[in-house]
Amino acid sequence: MKNKKIFIHVLNKNQIILILLIIILISAGIINSFQSRLKKDIPQTMEVSNNNMDNNMLFEEIKLNRNIERSKEINLLKEMLNSSNDSQLRVTVEKKIDDIIFKEEKEKLCENVLKAKGINCIIFSSNDTVYATIDREISKKELIIIQDVLINNFKIELNQIHINSLKK
Numbered sequence: 001m002k003n004k005k006i007f008i009h010v011l012n013k014n015q016i017i018l019i020l021l022i023i024i025l026i027s028a029g030i031i032n033s034f035q036s037r038l039k040k041d042i043p044q045t046m047e048v049s050n051n052n053m054d055n056n057m058l059f060e061e062i063k064l065n066r067n068i069e070r071s072k073e074i075n076l077l078k079e080m081l082n083s084s085n086d087s088q089l090r091v092t093v094e095k096k097i098d099d100i101i102f103k104e105e106k107e108k109l110c111e112n113v114l115k116a117k118g119i120n121c122i123i124f125s126s127n128d129t130v131y132a133t134i135d136r137e138i139s140k141k142e143l144i145i146i147q148d149v150l151i152n153n154f155k156i157e158l159n160q161i162h163i164n165s166l167k168k
Contacts, residue, residue, distance in 0.1 A: 055135040055166055059122055066124070070104055110153050117145055130154050134165040 074097055081093045107123040110132075114121050119142055120135040130150050138146070143163065150161050 056120070058166075059120065059133075059135060062122055066122075067104075070100055074100055106153050110149050113149050113153075114146060119146060121146070123150070125154060128156070129160050129162060130156060132161070132163045134163065137165050138163075 077093050077097050077100075081090055081097075084090055084093070103125050107125055110123045111121060119138065122133045124131040124133075132146055132150065134142075134146070146163060147158060147161055150156065151158065154160075
């Protein structure tokens, strides 16, 4: 009989930790992928209750606050623009100001189009998501109208839209 050599590779503590971290990262990726598939099946409408304030007054106050905050942001960027001599920074700041104004115009356009269709709402947009808050519960037909207006104006996908309705 020939002698068989058995090689035993002993792992040190750091190697074991590294292997466990890799397994955890792979597991987290699989779980995240599974959860993102499940999110597609979750309805995009959530109800929020508000009994303290009339919805129209609430919406006007929110729109006013949104406009004030955007004006502050634009003024801050303009101050940066005026105080800088760096041409690359100036281009970046000017682009950011244009983006803010363009985003605000899209939001107001959508709000006005939907208001003309009998849907009072507030639109907020971030880099890749648009949020719409409606002043009442809406029908499926109205939901489709809202989604259509937002998709056409913001050039986004359906999964980038989140619609909330205030419950009376």
